[in-house]
Amino acid sequence: MTDCEGDASVDLSPMELYEKLTAQGDKVRILKTEKAAKADVDAAVELLLKLKVDYKKITGQDYKAGCPPEGNEASQDNGPDAGDNDEDQVDPWNVSTTSAKGVDYDKLIVRFGSSKIEKDVVDRIEKVTGQKAHRFLRRGIFFSHRDIHQVLDAYENKKSFYLYTGRGPSSEAMHVGHLIPFIFTKWLQDVFDIPLVIQMTDDEKYLWKDITLEESHHFAHENAKDIIACGFDVKKTFIFSDLDYMGSSPAFYRNVVKIQKHVTFNQVKGIFGFTDSDCIGKISFPAIQAAPSFSNSFPQIFNGRADVPCLIPCAIDQDPYFRMTRDVAPRIGYPKPALLHSTFFPALQGAQTKMSASDPNSSIFLTDTPKQIKSKVNKHAFSGGRDTVEEHRQYGGNPEVDVSFMYLTFFLEDDEQLEKIRKDYKSGALLTGDLKNILIETLQPMIAAHQERRKQVTDELVRQFMTPRKLDFGS
Amino acid sequence: MTDCEGDASVDLSPMELYEKLTAQGDKVRILKTEKAAKADVDAAVELLLKLKVDYKKITGQDYKAGCPPEGNEASQDNGPDAGDNDEDQVDPWNVSTTSAKGVDYDKLIVRFGSSKIEKDVVDRIEKVTGQKAHRFLRRGIFFSHRDIHQVLDAYENKKSFYLYTGRGPSSEAMHVGHLIPFIFTKWLQDVFDIPLVIQMTDDEKYLWKDITLEESHHFAHENAKDIIACGFDVKKTFIFSDLDYMGSSPAFYRNVVKIQKHVTFNQVKGIFGFTDSDCIGKISFPAIQAAPSFSNSFPQIFNGRADVPCLIPCAIDQDPYFRMTRDVAPRIGYPKPALLHSTFFPALQGAQTKMSASDPNSSIFLTDTPKQIKSKVNKHAFSGGRDTVEEHRQYGGNPEVDVSFMYLTFFLEDDEQLEKIRKDYKSGALLTGDLKNILIETLQPMIAAHQERRKQVTDELVRQFMTPRKLDFGS
Numbered sequence: 001m002t003d004c005e006g007d008a009s010v011d012l013s014p015m016e017l018y019e020k021l022t023a024q025g026d027k028v029r030i031l032k033t034e035k036a037a038k039a040d041v042d043a044a045v046e047l048l049l050k051l052k053v054d055y056k057k058i059t060g061q062d063y064k065a066g067c068p069p070e071g072n073e074a075s076q077d078n079g080p081d082a083g084d085n086d087e088d089q090v091d092p093w094n095v096s097t098t099s100a101k102g103v104d105y106d107k108l109i110v111r112f113g114s115s116k117i118e119k120d121v122v123d124r125i126e127k128v129t130g131q132k133a134h135r136f137l138r139r140g141i142f143f144s145h146r147d148i149h150q151v152l153d154a155y156e157n158k159k160s161f162y163l164y165t166g167r168g169p170s171s172e173a174m175h176v177g178h179l180i181p182f183i184f185t186k187w188l189q190d191v192f193d194i195p196l197v198i199q200m201t202d203d204e205k206y207l208w209k210d211i212t213l214e215e216s217h218h219f220a221h222e223n224a225k226d227i228i229a230c231g232f233d234v235k236k237t238f239i240f241s242d243l244d245y246m247g248s249s250p251a252f253y254r255n256v257v258k259i260q261k262h263v264t265f266n267q268v269k270g271i272f273g274f275t276d277s278d279c280i281g282k283i284s285f286p287a288i289q290a291a292p293s294f295s296n297s298f299p300q301i302f303n304g305r306a307d308v309p310c311l312i313p314c315a316i317d318q319d320p321y322f323r324m325t326r327d328v329a330p331r332i333g334y335p336k337p338a339l340l341h342s343t344f345f346p347a348l349q350g351a352q353t354k355m356s357a358s359d360p361n362s363s364i365f366l367t368d369t370p371k372q373i374k375s376k377v378n379k380h381a382f383s384g385g386r387d388t389v390e391e392h393r394q395y396g397g398n399p400e401v402d403v404s405f406m407y408l409t410f411f412l413e414d415d416e417q418l419e420k421i422r423k424d425y426k427s428g429a430l431l432t433g434d435l436k437n438i439l440i441e442t443l444q445p446m447i448a449a450h451q452e453r454r455k456q457v458t459d460e461l462v463r464q465f466m467t468p469r470k471l472d473f474g475s
Numbered sequence: 476m477t478d479c480e481g482d483a484s485v486d487l488s489p490m491e492l493y494e495k496l497t498a499q500g501d502k503v504r505i506l507k508t509e510k511a512a513k514a515d516v517d518a519a520v521e522l523l524l525k526l527k528v529d530y531k532k533i534t535g536q537d538y539k540a541g542c543p544p545e546g547n548e549a550s551q552d553n554g555p556d557a558g559d560n561d562e563d564q565v566d567p568w569n570v571s572t573t574s575a576k577g578v579d580y581d582k583l584i585v586r587f588g589s590s591k592i593e594k595d596v597v598d599r600i601e602k603v604t605g606q607k608a609h610r611f612l613r614r615g616i617f618f619s620h621r622d623i624h625q626v627l628d629a630y631e632n633k634k635s636f637y638l639y640t641g642r643g644p645s646s647e648a649m650h651v652g653h654l655i656p657f658i659f660t661k662w663l664q665d666v667f668d669i670p671l672v673i674q675m676t677d678d679e680k681y682l683w684k685d686i687t688l689e690e691s692h693h694f695a696h697e698n699a700k701d702i703i704a705c706g707f708d709v710k711k712t713f714i715f716s717d718l719d720y721m722g723s724s725p726a727f728y729r730n731v732v733k734i735q736k737h738v739t740f741n742q743v744k745g746i747f748g749f750t751d752s753d754c755i756g757k758i759s760f761p762a763i764q765a766a767p768s769f770s771n772s773f774p775q776i777f778n779g780r781a782d783v784p785c786l787i788p789c790a791i792d793q794d795p796y797f798r799m800t801r802d803v804a805p806r807i808g809y810p811k812p813a814l815l816h817s818t819f820f821p822a823l824q825g826a827q828t829k830m831s832a833s834d835p836n837s838s839i840f841l842t843d844t845p846k847q848i849k850s851k852v853n854k855h856a857f858s859g860g861r862d863t864v865e866e867h868r869q870y871g872g873n874p875e876v877d878v879s880f881m882y883l884t885f886f887l888e889d890d891e892q893l894e895k896i897r898k899d900y901k902s903g904a905l906l907t908g909d910l911k912n913i914l915i916e917t918l919q920p921m922i923a924a925h926q927e928r929r930k931q932v933t934d935e936l937v938r939q940f941m942t943p944r945k946l947d948f949g950s
Contacts, residue, residue: 027751030498036752044751203732213729243732247725254688254718257678260756265740268755276502276519277511280743281735284759 021051021063036266043270050273053087087111090317091272093208095344100382100401102351105143105316105343112319114144114341121148128152129191136184136342139409144316144341146326151311151338155192160473161309162301163188164292164337166199167227169219170209174226175363176443177345177355179450180410182230184342185313189236195301195471196237198227199292203242207281217243224462226366229454232465235472238301239465242288248468251304252297259287262328271320289318290325293337300468310337315344346406350382366451370444377404377436377443384425385432396428397435404432404439411442496526496538511741518745525748528562562586565792566747568683570819575857575876577826580618580791580818587794589619589816596623603627604666611659611817614884619791619816621801626786626813630667635948636784637776638663639767639812641674642702644694645684649701650838651918652820652830654925655885657705659817660788664711670776670946671712673702674767678717682756692718699937701841704929707940710947713776714940717763723943726779727772734762737803746795764793765800768812775943785812790819821881825857839882841926845919852879852911852918859900860907871903872910879907879914886917 028044055063088097088104097103109116117140122133125148136142151161165185167178189196200220206213220241227239245252265283268274274283291297295308302308312322319341326336347355347362355362361380364373384402386392399405399422412418421438424430503519530538563572563579572578584591592615597608600623611617626636640660642653664671675695681688695716702714720727740758743749749758766772770783777783787797794816801811822830822837830838836855839848859877861867874880874897887893896913899905 026501030501031751040752203728206732207736213733243729244725246721247728248723250719250722253678253722257681257718257756258688260759261682261754263755264752265749265755265758266751269751274740276506276741276744277515277739279736280738280740280759280762281732283740284735284755287755 017051017055017059018063021048021055024048024051031266037264040264040266043264043266046270047273054089057087091320092317095317097352100350100352102346103316103344108316109144112144112316112323114146114319114339115148117143117145117148117340121145124149124152128156131191134184134187135413135415136180136187136410138415140343141180141410142184142313142340142342145339146322147336147338148311148340151309154309159309160194161192161311161338162194162295163192163196164199164310164312165196165314166201166289166292167223168201168205169216169223170205170211172219172222173360173365173367174223175355175365176407176411176447177363179226179230179366180342180345181313181315182227182232184340186230186232188311188313189233193473194236195473196232197292197298197301198224198232198237198239199289200224200239200241201285201289203246203281203288204285206243207279207285213243217241221462221466224466225454225457226450228457228461228465229450231453234461234464237465238298238468238471239462240468241466244466245468246288249297249299251299252291255291255294255297256287258332259290259325259328260284262331263287263324267324271324286321286324289321290328293322293325293329294334296334298468301471306334309335311340312337313340314342316341317344345410346403348376348380348382348403350401350403351406364443364447366447366454368447370448373443373447374440377440381407381436381439383432383436385435386428389431392431393428397425397430397432399425402432402435404435407439408435408442411446412438492526492530492534493538496523496530499523499526506741512739515739515741515745518741521745522748529564566795567792570792572827575825575827577821578819583791584619587619587791587798589621589794589814590623592618592620592623592815596620599624599627603631606666609659609662610888610890611655611662611885613890615818616655616885617659617788617815617817620814621797622811622813623786623815626784629784634784635669636667636786636813637669637770638667638671639674639785639787640671640789641676641764641767642698643676643680644691644698645680645686647694647697648835648840648842649698650830650840651882651886651922652838654701654705654841655817655820656788656790657702657707659815661705661707663786663788664708668948669711670948671707672767672773672776673699673707673712673714674764675699675714675716676760676764678721678756678763679760681718682754682760688718692716696937696941699941700929700932701925703932703936703940704925706928709936709939712940713773713943713946714937715943716941719941720943721763724772724774726774727766730766730769730772731762733807734765734800734803735759737806738762738799742799746799761796761799764796765803768797768800768804769809771809773943776946781809784810786815787812788815789817791816792819820885821878823851823855823857823878825876825878826881839918839922841922841929843922845923848918848922849915852915856882856911856914858907858911860910861903864906867906868903872900872905872907874900877907877910879910882914883910883917886921887913 024047028041028048031041031044052063088108089095090103090108095103117137122137125137126133154161163185165181185196200223202216202220205211205219206216224239263286268283268286272286293310293312294306295302295310296304296306319339322337322339329336347353349362361376364376368376382401382403384398384400384405386395386397402425405422405425408418408421421430421435425435499522503516503523506516506519527538563583564570565578565583570578592612597612600612601608629636638660640656660671675698677691677695680686680694681691699714738761743758743761747761768785768787769781770777770785771779771781794814797812797814804811822828824837836851839851843851857876857878859873859875859880861870861872877900880897880900883893883896896905896910900910
């Protein structure tokens with residue numbers, strides 16, 4: 001899986017973006033001239049429209065062919081309280097928003113064409129599993145889905161399904177945000193008692209980053225230790241490095257080739273924004289992230305069955321991969337995977353800034369000491385409080401932009417306590433320092449416990465998790 | 476490996492080609508606007524120039540932007556004695572020429588930038604091996620090379636090298652022309668006593684043809700039997716299906732990804748003529764044909780060494796793959812493979828027509844009976860003889876366009892006998908019927924012996940050849 005990093009059109013200057021738009025317009029005309037397939041034309045048009053939105057966002061002007069941008073210093077930085085007209089950018093390599101509240105997820109649901117997880121979905125999951133819903137579901141952190149009712153229907157009819165999630169191992173350093181899909185996936189595995197496959201896309205990280213194959217493969221193994229430390233059941237979980245598994249499973253490669261036959265360059269260009277200057281490895285990679293969505297990629301687990309339904313919990317930025325996967329699935333005779341999408345985990349500096357593995361102060365890392373956690377939260381966590389204690393007491397703080405409060409919605413289990421914190425902070429009864437202390441006291445034991453569990457993860461245990469084998473799971 | 480089949484720009488109407496050219500011109504401008512990498516721009520320009528040559532060939536006019544072609548019925552078919560101005564088309568999916576003598580190979584050497592195999596090269600191979608050169612070398616059937624002296628230098632210095640060739644298994648039916656690279660490769664294996672890897676690109680055939688993975692994989696195994704029947708030594712030969720080997724060798728996949736990181740879409744577009752409407756499988760496939768050129772793709776054979784030189788005997792239409800491979804090699808720290816290029820095997824109907832697996836009369840198939848061979852040669856082999864016996868006796872025949880004579884240059888071992896046939900046919904002493912009889916008597920026992928050897932090839936023997944394993948070879 002890819003992280004939310006990399007280049008996007010919003011990093012371009014207005015003139016560069018203007019030229020890119022003009023070129024894309026030319027490409028659309030060429031496709032139409034060549035009478036290309038409708039899907040290809042649509043994909044190119046989709047990218048064109050996306051660039052136009054970016055252009056307007058950056059320049060404040062509508063794009064007009066033949067009219068280069070006038071003011072190069074337009075409203076590029078309109079601060080944390082920017083208007084709602086701006087469209088957030090969300091793709092596997094870039095997530096950006098100008099709002100301190102973070103990405104507008106309701107708009108994203110409309111744009112991506114997924115479904116919101118309303119209360120009825122949460123209720124149904126509780127009914128089907130007989131368990132209280134995970135706090136990520138109760139609090140809308142997993143906020144969107146595709147076809148979740150289909151896997152629940154199957155489960156109610158005593159048909160099993162399986163879970164698939166993953167990680168792009170771009171460095172040894174993982175932060176708490178990286179754990180979100182794994183914490184939730186472990187809960188799903190426990191309540192449904194189903195098999196889980198976890199893809200480490202070390203091939204992808206080699207293709208996208210300036211690292212060697214050996215480094216990427218090493219990161220995959222190191223990251224696997226942190227993932228295992230989340231408590232997955234070795235009897236039900238298969239973790240694999242692409243670099244290893246592609247070379248040990250003819251069934252996996254067959255599915256990759258099948259998908260690659262049914263996706264054109266025009267399509268990946270429209271979905272992922274690839275250009276003619278991208279390497280052919282990037283261009284064909286989406287098929288490799290798609291393949292684990294089909295159960296016969298794992299004959300050792302599913303006895304060669306191709307029809308076991310798949311549920312993918314992931315951050316919403318990974319959805320483009322699985323939109324493509326769901327588009328291809330019926331054409332190669334496989335069921336479409338279902339999805340559960342999470343929101344993004346905010347950087348300490350605020351929901352509109354990026355976390356970066358190269359900036360240790362942008363998040364809480366899984367290797368941080370209690371002292372580092374305390375210092376980072378106190379120094380760097382963006383506060384929704386007022387400038388003075390007096391003002392705060394009088395007018396109250398804003399939990400909606402306060403990063404400490406956001407982090408607590410992820411990690412504090414007690415709903416009532418969380419609601420009380422929210423109210424007290426908003427009313428001014430709870431000061432920013434108090435709020436930060438609650439977060440520090442929540443994170444310190446959580447991270448320490450993770451470190452303790454990770455220490456128990458031996459190389460032998462990693463080897464067990466990463467060996468292709470039969471898994472034990474419910475009837 | 477790909478066969479000489481498929482679509483090419485020369486199959487387009489003048490107007491279609493005009494539109495394709497216009498679109499390609501636009502693309503070049505876009506690349507320049509986007510300030511794309513020089514290699515990418517060069518690749519796009521190379522394709523543009525190629526299209527312009529095709530355009531002139533088809534329309535007789537120079538391409539002018541904004542001026543669509545006038546006469547749509549220009550000199551499209553100028554017969555077997557067409558002038559020398561036309562440029563032959565040679566790429567992995569299409570070989571076409573308008574000359575009955577076949578492709579102009581001297582021009583091809585200049586165009587591809589390879590080196591002609593002159594007498595000094597043949598002499599050196601004889602000196603190094605202590606063996607008389609194979610008739611394919613003596614007669615210029617293997618006519619071109621890249622860096623052959625480097626592998627001969629290495630060999631003289633007691634350093635080993637290895638052979639790599641392959642086949643695209645597009646059907647069960649193989650004809651005698653398909654055996655040319657294998658007959659020659661077996662000779663090379665014998666005289667140098669070196670290991671050989673043979674790639675069956677069943678993934679490629681699945682991507683290019685309307686066949687299933689299972690069919691393609693089945694063809695790979697059936698074709699392997701015909702290849703084994705050429706007499707390869709199981710102790711020195713590894714035959715592999717891509718669909719199987721990719722899924723059983725992490726080292727092979729690692730090299731594929733390495734190559735894919737270092738080749739852009741612009742480059743494969745320039746080299747292979749891919750378009751935005753091609754599937755991502757085709758676009759990334761060239762890396763899979765490139766990877767066996769590097770010895771660490773076969774750790775079981777070379778103990779993980781990456782520096783064992785590789786020599787690739789193949790038909791010249793495969794050269795684009797290996798031009799790309801040689802371009803990438805130094806950038807990923809591997810030696811460039813050396814090449815020996817063969818001419819094409821002509822169809823029975825003449826050197827300017829295509830052989831086709833779907834037209835049984837276009838060649839001699841490896842399953843033909845003696846009766847079928849006799850009938851095909853007599854009925855379909857294009858003759859360089861005169862219209863009447865009297866004229867033939869008086870003016871003589873033309874062995875240069877006579878397909879029976881061409882076939883004899885491939886299969887008749889005795890140089891003196893071949894030269895006598897040529898002279899007698901040219902003088903008129905030898906009639907077409909006599910010449911055809913000599914060919915029939917050469918082919919019948921050759922094909923019968925092949926069929927006998929193929930019958931001995933058990934599934935168990937195929938399994939042995941296709942199992943990744945250590946090979947035994949010279950010191």
